[in-house]
Amino acid sequence: MAAISLRKGNTRLPPEVNRVLYVRNLPFNITSEEMYDIFGKYGAIRQIRIGANKDTRGTAFVVYEDIYDAKTAVDHLSGFNVANRYLIVLYYQQAKMSKKFDQKKKEDEIARMQEKYGVSTKDK
Numbered sequence: 001m002a003a004i005s006l007r008k009g010n011t012r013l014p015p016e017v018n019r020v021l022y023v024r025n026l027p028f029n030i031t032s033e034e035m036y037d038i039f040g041k042y043g044a045i046r047q048i049r050i051g052a053n054k055d056t057r058g059t060a061f062v063v064y065e066d067i068y069d070a071k072t073a074v075d076h077l078s079g080f081n082v083a084n085r086y087l088i089v090l091y092y093q094q095a096k097m098s099k100k101f102d103q104k105k106k107e108d109e110i111a112r113m114q115e116k117y118g119v120s121t122k123d124k
Contacts (some may be wrong), residue, residue, distance in 0.1 A: 019070045020092035021062040027083040043069020
């Protein structure tokens, strides 16, 4: 109901709102069918990607067809309890995600340089 009233009015959404949601703190054994059941209540879903490797387990990306459906899902599912875990539902922000990967790349490069030149960061 609320989503319908949002669409009819000339409402402005905050700039961080988009159709792609980043979900954290998922149970590791959640299935895609369960994800569609949980997130499908709020609108048509284009795609769900569940993290499979060690670094991405417990996370997922949910892409909605409509931006207002995504906003409604964030409003209702943040803090939702699934298998004794409270979901963290955020809007996907490319700048923040790439910044994390850049930081990890820099740390790896520093570690390689320290190893190459025999520099230790331990206090003597």
